[in-house]
Amino acid sequence: MSEMQKKEEFRTWLFLTAVLAPVLAVLVVSGYGFVVWISQIIGGPPGS
Amino acid sequence: MRDFLRRYWRTLTRPSAYYSLGFLTIGGFVAGVLFWGAFNTAMEFTNTEQFCIACHEMRDNVYQEIQPTIHFTNRSGVRAKCSDCHVPKDWTHKMARKMQASKEVWGWIFGTISTREKFLAKRRELAEREWVRMQANDSLECRNCHEFGSMDFTRQSKRAAQAHSTSLQSGEKTCIDCHKGIAHRLPDMAKQ
Amino acid sequence: MSAARGFAFLLFFCTGVFAQHDPLRGPAPFEETARPAPLVNAENDDKKRVRSYAMQPPTIPHKTDNYQLDRFANRCMMCHARTRAPETQATPISITHYVDRDGNFLADVSPRRYFCDQCHVVQMEGQPPPVKSTFRDVDEIIRSKARK
Numbered sequence: 001m002s003e004m005q006k007k008e009e010f011r012t013w014l015f016l017t018a019v020l021a022p023v024l025a026v027l028v029v030s031g032y033g034f035v036v037w038i039s040q041i042i043g044g045p046p047g048s
Numbered sequence: 049m050r051d052f053l054r055r056y057w058r059t060l061t062r063p064s065a066y067y068s069l070g071f072l073t074i075g076g077f078v079a080g081v082l083f084w085g086a087f088n089t090a091m092e093f094t095n096t097e098q099f100c101i102a103c104h105e106m107r108d109n110v111y112q113e114i115q116p117t118i119h120f121t122n123r124s125g126v127r128a129k130c131s132d133c134h135v136p137k138d139w140t141h142k143m144a145r146k147m148q149a150s151k152e153v154w155g156w157i158f159g160t161i162s163t164r165e166k167f168l169a170k171r172r173e174l175a176e177r178e179w180v181r182m183q184a185n186d187s188l189e190c191r192n193c194h195e196f197g198s199m200d201f202t203r204q205s206k207r208a209a210q211a212h213s214t215s216l217q218s219g220e221k222t223c224i225d226c227h228k229g230i231a232h233r234l235p236d237m238a239k240q
Numbered sequence: 241m242s243a244a245r246g247f248a249f250l251l252f253f254c255t256g257v258f259a260q261h262d263p264l265r266g267p268a269p270f271e272e273t274a275r276p277a278p279l280v281n282a283e284n285d286d287k288k289r290v291r292s293y294a295m296q297p298p299t300i301p302h303k304t305d306n307y308q309l310d311r312f313a314n315r316c317m318m319c320h321a322r323t324r325a326p327e328t329q330a331t332p333i334s335i336t337h338y339v340d341r342d343g344n345f346l347a348d349v350s351p352r353r354y355f356c357d358q359c360h361v362v363q364m365e366g367q368p369p370p371v372k373s374t375f376r377d378v379d380e381i382i383r384s385k386a387r388k
Binding site (some may be wrong): 008 | 078136181
Binding site (some may be wrong): 108114117118205210211215229233234235237 | 311
């Protein structure tokens, strides 16, 4: 049971670190970029 | 399947029994650093000239036009690449521009300017967009290299010194107002 | 027959013996490739030059590298148009440029005068003209006649 749990824990950690965190980071950053872009379409280019 | 998910959800939501805090934290941190490095490298790669001219629309049109100009070849060899003028340096605006580039990917897939004729038909609109952007941010991309405070009017020609010391100095005009067409050919400038 | 031979001899004589020197080509013999002169820049001092005769299109006193002049854009007119004069302090185009071929005065530059570089040129720095000119200014002719 404990060997199994250890394996599961490692795999969970690996999934979080190597898959979920990068994907979330990309999604958050690109989402932020999109929001800023749309606000630039509405409010004009930066500086105006 | 449901059993699988339930098991891993249990592992996810409970404290780790077998792995130390140090391993989890530092491992995550190192992975984060590696990720950010990879992300940034990929981002900067999309700012390279070879990336931009990978599309034939750019390579056969605007890249050909810039080659005889001073921003491409000059006595000192200091030159501008595509992103120096067309991609903002500020991180937020850079991300926004990269998201805006999805429009360009669309255009590449659906061939919005894939022939010379289509490109010529659309280029006034494309140019105006860039000019409006530069007028709004006071030609920030020009000023990334051309620092006004360091301009030596005594080294410029009479016309340049006269123009820069009057309307540029006062802020009445910005670089792009007079220097349209400095890098690529001008589109049809007949009044719309 | 003898006229043709005489002419051929004259030709041979001139090319062979006198070796007519082409100033644009330089001193290299005709069987060798001439070494081209190094490139020169245009004069860029904004100083008006004397015109050889009153109607001469003035030469351009500044460099015009990469100035776009085609059906899409006229870079010259961006400074030299009548409406741009106060801002640029550039000499506006002369009134003769507004006349079409039937003698009508137009509101803007006539299409026959649109391409400035058909008549106006820059002058290159430094060197004297490679071909000697024997042109005499009419002013000089009048004065020399008056002296007689």
